Amino acid sequence: MRVIQSCALFFTVLTLLSGCSSAPDHSRSQSRVTPAAITSAAIASAHPLATQAGMDVLANGGNAFDAAVAVAASLGVVEPYSAGLGGGGFWLLYNAAGDEYRFLDARETAPAAAGHDYFLNADGSVNRDKAVNGPTAAAIPGQPAAFAYIAEHFGRLPLTQTLQAAIRQARDGFAISDEYREMANYRLHMLQRYPDTAAVFLDDNQIPDTGFVLTQPGLADTLEAIARQGADGFYRGAVAEELLASVRAAGGDWSAADLHDYRVRERRPVHVRYGDLQVISAPPPSSGGIALVEMLNMLSHFQWQSLDTIRQTHLLTEIMRRAYYDRAEFLGDPDFVEVPASDLMSEARAQHWVSSIDMTRATPSLSLNGPKNIDEGFHTTHLSVLDQDGNMVSATLSINLPFGSAFTAGSTGVLLNNEMDDFSASPGSPNAYGLTGSHANAIQPGKRPLSSMTPTIVSSSEQTAILGTPGGSRIITMVMLGMLEHLQGKAVSDWVSRPRFHHQYLPDLLQHEPDTFTDQEKIALTRMGHRLKNTGRRYGNMQAILWDHRTGQVTAAADPRGIGQAEVRP
Ligand code: GLY
Numbered sequence: 001m002r003v004i005q006s007c008a009l010f011f012t013v014l015t016l017l018s019g020c021s022s023a024p025d026h027s028r029s030q031s032r033v034t035p036a037a038i039t040s041a042a043i044a045s046a047h048p049l050a051t052q053a054g055m056d057v058l059a060n061g062g063n064a065f066d067a068a069v070a071v072a073a074s075l076g077v078v079e080p081y082s083a084g085l086g087g088g089g090f091w092l093l094y095n096a097a098g099d100e101y102r103f104l105d106a107r108e109t110a111p112a113a114a115g116h117d118y119f120l121n122a123d124g125s126v127n128r129d130k131a132v133n134g135p136t137a138a139a140i141p142g143q144p145a146a147f148a149y150i151a152e153h154f155g156r157l158p159l160t161q162t163l164q165a166a167i168r169q170a171r172d173g174f175a176i177s178d179e180y181r182e183m184a185n186y187r188l189h190m191l192q193r194y195p196d197t198a199a200v201f202l203d204d205n206q207i208p209d210t211g212f213v214l215t216q217p218g219l220a221d222t223l224e225a226i227a228r229q230g231a232d233g234f235y236r237g238a239v240a241e242e243l244l245a246s247v248r249a250a251g252g253d254w255s256a257a258d259l260h261d262y263r264v265r266e267r268r269p270v271h272v273r274y275g276d277l278q279v280i281s282a283p284p285p286s287s288g289g290i291a292l293v294e295m296l297n298m299l300s301h302f303q304w305q306s307l308d309t310i311r312q313t314h315l316l317t318e319i320m321r322r323a324y325y326d327r328a329e330f331l332g333d334p335d336f337v338e339v340p341a342s343d344l345m346s347e348a349r350a351q352h353w354v355s356s357i358d359m360t361r362a363t364p365s366l367s368l369n370g371p372k373n374i375d376e377g378f379h380t381t382h383l384s385v386l387d388q389d390g391n392m393v394s395a396t397l398s399i400n401l402p403f404g405s406a407f408t409a410g411s412t413g414v415l416l417n418n419e420m421d422d423f424s425a426s427p428g429s430p431n432a433y434g435l436t437g438s439h440a441n442a443i444q445p446g447k448r449p450l451s452s453m454t455p456t457i458v459s460s461s462e463q464t465a466i467l468g469t470p471g472g473s474r475i476i477t478m479v480m481l482g483m484l485e486h487l488q489g490k491a492v493s494d495w496v497s498r499p500r501f502h503h504q505y506l507p508d509l510l511q512h513e514p515d516t517f518t519d520q521e522k523i524a525l526t527r528m529g530h531r532l533k534n535t536g537r538r539y540g541n542m543q544a545i546l547w548d549h550r551t552g553q554v555t556a557a558a559d560p561r562g563i564g565q566a567e568v569r570p
Contacts, residue, residue: 038388042556043071044543044566045383046082046470049174050074051565053165054385057157058569064391065093065154066162069147071383072397073166073223076143077216078174080201081183081402082381082470085222085234086409086416088142089397090282092269092455093154096390101280101457102154103269106146107448108139108419109262113253116442119425126425133190135252137405137418139449140262143397144226144234149264151230163227170220170413173213179563180214181207183402190406196246197408197415218413235259239412246410261446265335272296272345279483281456282396283341285333288454290344291323291476292483297350298322298357310524311359313517317503317510317530318363320477322353324505325368332440333448339440362529365508380453380470384545386554392545394455396468396475422449454479458486462550467495469542469559474511477502478540486546496542496559509533 041064043054053074054067062070068091076084083089091104110118119131130136151159184191184207191197198205200216208214225233233239240259247254270281270289279296281289298319304312326344334341343349356363380398385391398419399405405418421431424441441450452475455468465486469478482495499516503509510530514537517525522532541562546555558564 038386038390038547038554039552040554040568040570041387042545042547042554042566042568043067043383043385044545044556044558044564045071045075046381046541046543046558046562046564047075047078048563048565049078049165049169050383051567053169054383055567055569056165057162058387060157060161062157062162063155063389064385064387064393065150066157067387068383068385068393068395069150069155069159069162070165071385072143072395073147073163074169075381075383075397077166077169077219079381080216080415081180081187083143083397083399084415085143085219085226086138086141086404086414087397087399088139088417088419089146089395090286090451090453090455091146091150092280092282092394092457093150094280094390094392094457095154096392101269101271103267103283104146104149105265105267105285105448106142106149107285107451108142108417109258110139110420110423110443110445110447110449111252111254111258112445113255114420114443114445116444118443119420124426131421131425131431132401132405132418134194134405134407135247135250135254135409135416137420138247138252138254138407138416139419140254140258141234141414141417142262142264145231145262145264147226148230159227159230163223167220167223167227170216170223173215175211176208176214177563178210181210184208187401187403187406191403194250194407196410197403197406200408200413201403201415216413218411220413222412222414235262242412243409243414246412247407247416250407267334270341270345274300276460276462278459279456280459281479282451282454283334284331284339284450285448286451286453287327287331288452288456288476288479290331290339290341291327292454292456292480293345294323294326294349294353295319295476295480297345297347298354301350301354310521310528313501313510313521313525314362314528314530315357315359316481317501318357319353320480320503321363321365321505322356322368323476324473324503325365327450328505330440331450332442333450336444336447337440360528362510364529365505368505380472380475382455382468382470382541382543384466384468384543384556386466386545386547392457392464392466394457394466394468396453396455396470398451398453398470419449422451423447424450452476456483458483462548464547464549465492465495465544466547467542467544469540471540473504474500474502474539477504478542482542482544491557492544492546492555493557495544496557500538500540511535513538
């Protein structure tokens with residue numbers, strides 16, 4: 001791992017991060033930039049076919065919002081293990097004409113039948129199978145509603161046009177990648193458990209070979225219904241009837257009202273200014289924006305640029321630990337629980353936490369006396385879009401674990417999420433990500449599970465960065481590390497490729513990619529009291545764009561860990 005070098009920009013940023021107000025603010029940009037300064041449009045997404053779908057929409061008169069719908073719909077077809085009509089997500093939009101940031105919460109909602117004890121066995125233990133697999137694990141999807149909402153309020157083109165590529169890819173098929181095989185392998189037994197899933201996503205009940213052309217005719221029909229009728233094409237009528245019939249026949253508890261009542265919520269994004277620098281990110285029910293701001297606030301108390309790699313890693317780990325403590329203790333769906341967002345993002349909270357950091361020793365998480373456990377999923381996807389008018393989209397979309405609940409809803413072809421596992425099924429019980437939670441994230445009918453998805457835009461009068469990544473509970477620390485690269489003036493390719501490490505309070509482990517640390521660094525960190533855990537493989541799939549307002553130059557990068565593609569087009 002590299003030692004962070006000091007540079008002029010870095011000192012500027014450090015100064016900006018010091019002693020500035022971090023109270024949440026309205027979502028209007030302060031450093032309006034001149035759209036004419038842009039030389040190019042750019043899209044970065046996790047699959048070349050999805051990036052291409054978005055580029056075609058831009059070429060045919062669509063704006064960034066239309067392109068983002070096309071990219072997301074395509075990802076739902078060609079990356080069925082990550083996101084799709086059966087899932088949800090968060091969309092951070094910048095509307096250049098109005099000079100405003102908008103945040104769309106298309107997170108899934110718990111069905112009315114699901115209460116706080118929905119996943120508890122008679123003895124009080126959590127039924128992990130019910131929480132993770134099959135239709136009981138699926139919350140009411142938000143993705144189709146997001147497409148309709150964006151087309152109606154922000155787009156220039158109809159859904160019949162923006163969903164066209166996805167419909168074609170579903171009907172005609174696409175060649176599956178090694179990544180598909182890897183994800184299918186992770187969930188193979190569950191893909192085999194549900195016949196409608198096996199029929200679509202397996203070949204003769206086994207993982208298809210690389211290059212196998214996977215067609216999804218049922219999904220193509222459902223996409224067409226949405227293209228023709230908007231949200232009603234999914235939440236009402238024939239598709240809704242088939243969703244309900246298949247879910248209920250397999251033991252799920254969705255009702256027609258759950259589907260009819262689903263709505264996208266517009267929320268005020270987390271929007272914090274540090275002098276000229278603005279950080280705009282996801283508000284609750286995402287934990288991402290608040291945790292990101294808490295980490296930046298704590299970091300501003302340290303001359304971290306002058307630290308060697310070991311002490312820098314120690315400091316960042318301690319900061320991550322404390323931000324994730326607050327995540328576990330306080331965060332949930334703001335429509336159901338009081339989230340003390342301003343307090344958590346205040347300088348007072350930063351000072352409270354900073355005073356407990358020992359620069360020579362790791363703080364055992366349990367000594368912080370917080371919740372003893374937390375729950376959350378690890379596949380997901382991200383897309384970043386910039387158009388030549390300066391409109392921007394940073395969207396992170398999910399069905400939670402790879403292939404979600406592994407349940408395909410009959411002839412709709414829609415693979416359902418397992419976001420119900422992002423709730424805290426029982427305070428203290430870890431979920432698939434080892435995250436624990438408190439009552440703030442307990443299950444309630446209609447509630448949205450706490451998320452880590454962190455679509456983010458960082459803007460100053462000089463530059464704007466659009467970034468985000470999948471990766472479950474590690475999303476927030478990945479975005480933080482990527483952002484620190486940006487703040488030091490590094491190239492966009494460095495943000496997405498840098499070696500990663502992560503701490504999430506519980507389990508009390510400093511998780512790291514295989515190549516993040518040298519042996520010497522590992523020994524030193526262990527001596528400081530950190531318990532290191534090699535994740536065994538590299539993680540994340542960051543998609544990022546940088547627009548330099550001074551030159552008009554646009555650069556973009558897709559994470560080398562994935563098969564994604566970033567394209568910049570004049
Ligand atoms: N399902 C992963 C997340 O929302 O953070």
